[in-house]
Amino acid sequence: MSETPKFKVTVDNISIEVAPGTTILNAARMIGxxxxxxxxxxxxxxxxxxxxxxxxLVEVSKGSEKDPRPMPKLVASxxxxxxxxxxxxxxxxxxxxxxxxxxxxxxxxxxxLDCPVCDQAGECDLQNLSYNHGNEATxxxxxxxTFEKEDIGPYISLHMTxxxxxxxxxxxxxxxxxKREHGILERGDHAQISTMLNKALDHEFIxxxxxxxxxxxxxxxxxxxxxxxxxxxPMDAHRDCPTCKGKVRLWMRGHEVFRVTARKDQWGEVxxxxxxxxxxxxxxxxxxxxxxxxKVARTSVxxxxxxxxxxxxxxxxxxxxxxxxxFLLDIxxxxxxxxxxxxxxxxxxxxxxxxFKGKA
Amino acid sequence: MEKLTNRSVQVDRSPMTxxxxxxxxxxxxxxxxxxxxxxxxxxxxxxxxxxRPFSPVFRGLHILNRDEQGRERCTACGLxxxxxxxxxxxxxxxxxxxxxENLYREEKYAAKYEINMLRCIFCGYCEEACPxxxxxxxxxxxxxxxxxxxxxxxxxDLLIPNPNKQG
Numbered sequence: 001m002s003e004t005p006k007f008k009v010t011v012d013n014i015s016i017e018v019a020p021g022t023t024i025l026n027a028a029r030m031i032g033x034x035x036x037x038x039x040x041x042x043x044x045x046x047x048x049x050x051x052x053x054x055x056x057l058v059e060v061s062k063g064s065e066k067d068p069r070p071m072p073k074l075v076a077s078x079x080x081x082x083x084x085x086x087x088x089x090x091x092x093x094x095x096x097x098x099x100x101x102x103x104x105x106x107x108x109x110x111x112x113l114d115c116p117v118c119d120q121a122g123e124c125d126l127q128n129l130s131y132n133h134g135n136e137a138t139x140x141x142x143x144x145x146t147f148e149k150e151d152i153g154p155y156i157s158l159h160m161t162x163x164x165x166x167x168x169x170x171x172x173x174x175x176x177x178x179k180r181e182h183g184i185l186e187r188g189d190h191a192q193i194s195t196m197l198n199k200a201l202d203h204e205f206i207x208x209x210x211x212x213x214x215x216x217x218x219x220x221x222x223x224x225x226x227x228x229x230x231x232x233x234p235m236d237a238h239r240d241c242p243t244c245k246g247k248v249r250l251w252m253r254g255h256e257v258f259r260v261t262a263r264k265d266q267w268g269e270v271x272x273x274x275x276x277x278x279x280x281x282x283x284x285x286x287x288x289x290x291x292x293x294x295k296v297a298r299t300s301v302x303x304x305x306x307x308x309x310x311x312x313x314x315x316x317x318x319x320x321x322x323x324x325x326x327f328l329l330d331i332x333x334x335x336x337x338x339x340x341x342x343x344x345x346x347x348x349x350x351x352x353x354x355x356f357k358g359k360a
Numbered sequence: 361m362e363k364l365t366n367r368s369v370q371v372d373r374s375p376m377t378x379x380x381x382x383x384x385x386x387x388x389x390x391x392x393x394x395x396x397x398x399x400x401x402x403x404x405x406x407x408x409x410x411x412r413p414f415s416p417v418f419r420g421l422h423i424l425n426r427d428e429q430g431r432e433r434c435t436a437c438g439l440x441x442x443x444x445x446x447x448x449x450x451x452x453x454x455x456x457x458x459x460x461e462n463l464y465r466e467e468k469y470a471a472k473y474e475i476n477m478l479r480c481i482f483c484g485y486c487e488e489a490c491p492x493x494x495x496x497x498x499x500x501x502x503x504x505x506x507x508x509x510x511x512x513x514x515x516x517d518l519l520i521p522n523p524n525k526q527g
Contacts, residue, residue, distance in 0.1 A: 037387075114466075115437070115451075115491075116437030116439070116491050116492060117435050117437070117466050117467060117468045121437070132378070188399050224455065225436075225453040225454060225468050226453070227453075228437070228438035228442075229399075230442060231438060231441070231442075241476045280392070300441070304442060305442075305447070318414070329506055329508040329509065331476075331512070333477075333509070333510045334512045335474055335512055336452075336472045336474065336514060337450040337451060337452050337472045337474050338450065342454065349455075350453075350454065350455035350457055350468075351452070351453070351454040351455065351471060352454055352457050353454060353457060353460065353471065354457075355454065355471075356454065356472065360422045
């Protein structure tokens with residue numbers, strides 16, 4: 001069989017040849033860098049995802065070599081396939097930037113903006129998107145849509161008010177598990193992710209819905225309120241797991257494993273799915289073989305306070321007077337925070353006032 | 361060599377004149393300056409009875425604020441600790457239980473909140489970073505003490521008294 005001819009596509013004046021059937025988004029991601037449009041609902045590892053959030057809108061200034069007319073409207077790049085000779089404008093088009101600003105405003109209409117409380121803050125796609133493209137203030141004057149809080153089991157916490165209806169978790173649950181127990185109920189403005197009849201989600205790969213969620217709607221209950229993302233240090237680690245490949249990212253503080261997630265690539269997508277056992281039950285350093293610290297972009301808040309290449313200053317006073325320096329204050333003598341005998345990471349759910357009683 | 365300022369004077373090494381050798385005119389001149397200072401306005405104030413006025417941007421001791429209903433505003437988001445260049449602030453968060461709504465404003469609150477005043481440089485970045493209007497720097501000067509342990513300020517030291525519980 002002869003090789004299929006490749007299509008030449010130009011995104012922001014950078015040309016690349018891609019196979020027919022590739023979407024504009026994937027072609028732009030092959031070029032990489034800033035020309036790749038942001039995506040909130042599209043997930044390359046989930047079939048049929050995309051086309052819902054409209055953040056990846058791009059302008060097609062030339063349809064193809066045979067029909068060079070521009071497309072009349074902005075198109076969703078995750079759903080539009082490339083044509084030969086297509087010219088796409090993303091960051092070079094003011095129309096796209098303006099439209100994206102509008103999309104962000106719409107995504108944030110009903111979003112509670114409770115980032116100080118939310119566990120996703122610091123690694124939230126919506127936070128990054130609105131930081132890069134959004135307005136500073138909202139023009140919305142009405143009450144935001146709220147939902148009754150719902151308990152969907154001991155491991156995953158659902159905050160429906162934060163949801164942006166990207167459907168990623170529905171696809172993830174449908175494609176990773178054989179029996180899907182949650183989905184979209186109701187329609188339109190009332191649509192919500194839910195489990196019918198308060199069923200607890202129970203499947204060995206269901207924890208991945210936490211990782212695919214671009215906002216804080218689905219978060220890890222075992223990590224809930226334990227620490228902020230940027231105060232924990234990401235480490236790549238692996239273990240022999242009978243159900244999954246066991247390649248994970250540990251979020252550590254000292255020797256405590258606070259959270260286990262799958263490893264994410266540069267587009268914020270999970271590289272390999274991990275099982276619930278790895279995610280929720282292996283919170284000990286001895287369970288894992290640690291490969292080393294994850295490389296975090298300098299611009300990310302997660303790299304804050306994580307000093308690399310530090311050198312310890314040599315103690316010289318003993319050479320002068322022959323005595324070791326005296327510790328004047330051991331912080332654990334007086335401080336109640338990070339007490340050596342209390343391990344927050346070992347508590348099942350979020351800490352409560354009763355967990356701290358009698359230990360002050 | 362070029363002079364740094366135009367105030368420098370070459371030292372006069374010539375032999376002293378008769379009036380200079382008597383020293384008396386020099387002493388009178390010096391005493392004149394000394395006595396003149398007695399009648400000038402004092403540069404000092406008698407602290408602590410008298411206090412200097414503070415600049416309106418003075419940054420002193422921290423407080424943790426409460427809202428109108430006396431609930432703690434702090435939600436342990438960690439932004440003050442993130443902004444702190446001296447890494448003086450530490451905290452541990454907890455989830456609000458049903459029945460504690462009158463104590464804490466949000467579903468998450470700071471179970472432990474500590475500021476190490478030995479580390480604090482009073483830059484006020486924590487106040488700027490706070491999204492919940494919870495931490496403020498007051499006009500109170502940090503009190504001194506003899507031991508180091510009293511400089512770890514905990515929630516009891518920082519929280520303002522509950523306005524609803526008084527009276």
